[in-house]
Amino acid sequence: MGSYQQSVSRSDPGCVVILLDRSDSMKLLWANTGATLAEGAALAVNNILLDMCIKATTEVNAPVRPYFDVGVFSYGARLSTPGEGVESAFGGGLAGRGLVPLPELAENPITVRAEPSIDLMSVTAKMPVWVDPVHGYRTPMCEAIALVGAHVFDWAGAHPNSFPPIVINITDGMVTDSPHEGATLIEWVKRLTSVATNDGPTLFFNVFLSPAEAAEIVFPAHPGGLPPPGPDLFALSSELPPAMIENARVDGFDVQPRARGLAFNVGRSTLLKVLQVGTRVPDRPS
Amino acid sequence: MIHTQMVIYYSAKHGNDESEWEDGGACFPGDPVTGRGTRLAVADGATQGFGSARWAQQLVAGFVGADRDAGVEPPALSARGLHGWFETMQTRWHQDPRLAGANALQKLKHKEVGSFATFLGCELSDLDGPGPRWNAVALGDTVLFQVRNNNLIAQFPAIAAKDFGFNPDGVPTRPEALAGMLERLLVGGGDLVDGDVLYVATDALAQWMVETDQRDRGSLWTVLAGLDHPDAFRTLVADRRRSGELKNDDVTLLRAWAVTTRPAHLVVCL
Numbered sequence: 440m441g442s443y444q445q446s447v448s449r450s451d452p453g454c455v456v457i458l459l460d461r462s463d464s465m466k467l468l469w470a471n472t473g474a475t476l477a478e479g480a481a482l483a484v485n486n487i488l489l490d491m492c493i494k495a496t497t498e499v500n501a502p503v504r505p506y507f508d509v510g511v512f513s514y515g516a517r518l519s520t521p522g523e524g525v526e527s528a529f530g531g532g533l534a535g536r537g538l539v540p541l542p543e544l545a546e547n548p549i550t551v552r553a554e555p556s557i558d559l560m561s562v563t564a565k566m567p568v569w570v571d572p573v574h575g576y577r578t579p580m581c582e583a584i585a586l587v588g589a590h591v592f593d594w595a596g597a598h599p600n601s602f603p604p605i606v607i608n609i610t611d612g613m614v615t616d617s618p619h620e621g622a623t624l625i626e627w628v629k630r631l632t633s634v635a636t637n638d639g640p641t642l643f644f645n646v647f648l649s650p651a652e653a654a655e656i657v658f659p660a661h662p663g664g665l666p667p668p669g670p671d672l673f674a675l676s677s678e679l680p681p682a683m684i685e686n687a688r689v690d691g692f693d694v695q696p697r698a699r700g701l702a703f704n705v706g707r708s709t710l711l712k713v714l715q716v717g718t719r720v721p722d723r724p725s
Numbered sequence: 726m727i728h729t730q731m732v733i734y735y736s737a738k739h740g741n742d743e744s745e746w747e748d749g750g751a752c753f754p755g756d757p758v759t760g761r762g763t764r765l766a767v768a769d770g771a772t773q774g775f776g777s778a779r780w781a782q783q784l785v786a787g788f789v790g791a792d793r794d795a796g797v798e799p800p801a802l803s804a805r806g807l808h809g810w811f812e813t814m815q816t817r818w819h820q821d822p823r824l825a826g827a828n829a830l831q832k833l834k835h836k837e838v839g840s841f842a843t844f845l846g847c848e849l850s851d852l853d854g855p856g857p858r859w860n861a862v863a864l865g866d867t868v869l870f871q872v873r874n875n876n877l878i879a880q881f882p883a884i885a886a887k888d889f890g891f892n893p894d895g896v897p898t899r900p901e902a903l904a905g906m907l908e909r910l911l912v913g914g915g916d917l918v919d920g921d922v923l924y925v926a927t928d929a930l931a932q933w934m935v936e937t938d939q940r941d942r943g944s945l946w947t948v949l950a951g952l953d954h955p956d957a958f959r960t961l962v963a964d965r966r967r968s969g970e971l972k973n974d975d976v977t978l979l980r981a982w983a984v985t986t987r988p989a990h991l992v993v994c995l
Contacts, residue, residue: 446973448740496834497747498776499827504745545830 441639443680445602446720447506453602453720454508454538454594455491457484458583459528460610460648461515465574467611467650472707474555476648477572479707480609484511484528484570486557487714492545492567503545507720508538510590514583516575523576525583529569537590544569558708578612581619584627591641592634602720604641606631607700609710611648613668628675642677644700644717646710653704657713658687660695669703676701679716687716726853727919729754729763730982734958739966739973747772748927748977749781749842753789755852763849764789764799767867767979769927771895774840775831780818780898781842787814788846802848802860808907811896818898839898843867845881845925849917849983857983859923860914864906865895868931870924871915875946877938881913886939889932922950923981929974933965949980953992 447453465477472479488509495504513528519535527535531549539547548567556562584606591604617624634641647669656665662673676699679687687694690712702713733750737743747770755763766785770777786792787810790799797817800810818840827835843865851857861869863882866889871879884892894909926934937945952958958978965971 446738448738448973449742449745450740492830493834493838494773496775496830497745498779499821499823499831499835503830551829 440678441603441635441680443602443639443682445600445636445638447602449505451598451601452506452508452540454591454598454604455718456510456512456538456587456591456604456606457487457714458580458587458606458608458610459484459511459513459570460578460580460608460612461513461528461573461575462578462612462615463515463575464612465515465572469648469650470652470706475572475574476611476650477574479710480648481570481572482554482557483707483710483714484609485554485566485568486711487718488544488569489566490715491541491718495541496545503542505540505542507541508594509541509544510538510587511570512583512587513573514579515577516573518573523579525579525586530571531569533569538594557711577615578610579616579619580608580610580614581616581622581624581627584608584624584631585619588627588631588634591631595634595636595641599637601636601638603636603639604634605644605717605720606641607644607646607714607717609646609648611650625675632677639680640677642680642700643675645672645676646702646705646713647672648710649704655705655709656703657692657705657709658694658698659701659703660698665703669701672703673699673701683716683719686719690716692716727849727857727917727983727985728852728987729849730984730988731765731979732952733977733979734952734955735977736959736962736975738975739963746975747778747781748975749778749783749785750925750977750979751782751785751789751791752979752981753791755849757853761790763852763981764847765923765925765979765981766844766846767925767927767977768845768896769843769865769867769975769977771841773838774898775834775838776818776821776898777840777842779821780840783818784814784842784844784896785846802846802862802912804907804910807862807910808903811903811907812900814896815898815900815903841895841897843892843895843928845869847923847925849981852917852983857917858914859917861912863911863913864909866890866892866928866931868926868928868934869913870926870931870934872922872924872946872950873918873920875943877942877946879913879915880935882911884931884935886932886935889928889935917983919983919985921983922946923983924949925979927975927977929972930962930976930978933971936970949978952978952980
């Protein structure tokens with residue numbers, strides 16, 4: 440366990456990576472939203488990317504501050520070359536890119552279009568879109584974690600004093616490629632979370648989406664009561680650092696000490712709140 | 726008669742450019758011709774806000790009267806006077822002509838988030854009379870320290886070291902938030918004698934000063950009184966950050982020395 444106290448700055452930026460499940464089951468409708476899991480997840484990801492850009496927007500006639508490097512990687516259906524696999528989920532001018540500095544992200548959405556409200560209100564608002572909803576094929580999660588691990592390894596080497604990378608996996612299903620290259624999913628996650636900066640090891644959080652109406656379980660401190668694959672995801676998920684526990688409490692979540700970065704059966708608006716808690720690195724020291 | 730020798734030191738958060746410093750500090754030495762009193766002010770703009778440096782710097786400049794040429798009078802130190810002045814400051818901030826060049830993200834953040842700044846404004850009065858004193862108003866955890874003979878004799882607001890960072894008070898740019906915040910405005914004051922030193926510091930530095938005063942007060946006030954160049958201040962800040970005593974945040978220190986003698990030398994830092 441690291442200290443997880445480094446605040447973000449121009450010289451010590453943070454790193455946020457989102458892993459997005461684009462498997463076939465993401466075509467299912469998400470509870471009562473009238474939209475698919477893929478559409479809801481893409482909406483939440485675009486919302487959190489916009490949120491990060493807004494936070495780093497500080498003045499007129501000044502670019503978004505480079506306080507984060509951001510990546511979104513998908514697993515399941517590929518867009519670049521049709522078939523199953525892992526790729527950068529960015530489109531447009533960022534297609535194929537791995538980690539992108541926040542100012543560049545802000546300048547390069549695929550498009551700006553009317554999108555539904557994340558909280559199911561019957562309103563739409565124009566917003567930038569970086570990731571489109573896609574679904575198909577199986578769930579090569581190990582391969583995705585392996586690819587992301589390579590990116591965060593390079594990033595941590597270049598930013599030894601930064602807050603460690605934060606990797607958030609959004610999925611609705613079971614891994615289909617474990618073992619991958621001789622290592623199981625747990626072993627790939629161990630490799631990923633062994634990548635560290637001086638401030639601590641990489642954080643790996645999981646969000647499980649369910650098409651059915653079910654009780655939301657957010658940031659549990661123990662695996663008891665979690666339906667499959669909850670206990671497995673609990674074991675894979677990092678403990679929330681103290682600052683994030685405080686953030687979660689401020690946002691209204693009942694979070695116990697040693698809570699894990701896991702959210703289970705969440706709805707769309709909760710998904711966004713979870714992403715907000717998981718990506719909120721200290722802007723000043725605690 | 727008491728004169729004041731004032732200086733403002735600042736340092737941006739380690740890792741950021743100096744241009745990203747989001748505090749503000751200003752002082753006015755007083756004018757016997759117009760009768761305007763000596764004023765000093767320090768503000769700390771919210772990191773998560775939009776235009777926070779502009780907001781903090783507008784507040785301190787307006788308080789000491791630097792905007793008089795633009796037709797904005799500095800406020801009286803009364804709740805009513807401050808209320809009207811803060812409203813004027815909000816209007817000016819929202820009508821800043823530079824906003825015409827804002828892009829969509831900037832317009833969105835200006836409208837939805839705005840800014841916020843802790844604020845401490847102080848006026849020195851009766852400096853040529855029988856009862857020289859300082860009077861101050863504060864919202865948030867920017868703090869004034871009064872030091873006499875190397876001893877801290879007043880701290881305003883009186884915030885314990887453990888309580889810094891949890892104070893939500895400050896001056897908002899959102900008009901609807903102003904009235905509620907003004908109910909939390911603190912007012913303080915004290916007598917002033919020859920040789921007194923007033924320091925006004927933003928939160929990270931103020932917290933360090935409170936902690937250090939408790940364990941090494943003689944050294945603390947000697948060191949701060951001896952600062953004679955911006956580089957000396959930046960070195961002090963960098964050293965304390967490296968040692969872990971000082972949190973990595975924008976820092977500002979305003980020092981006002983009350984003396985009855987005129988300075989022997991005028992030093993200009995280039």
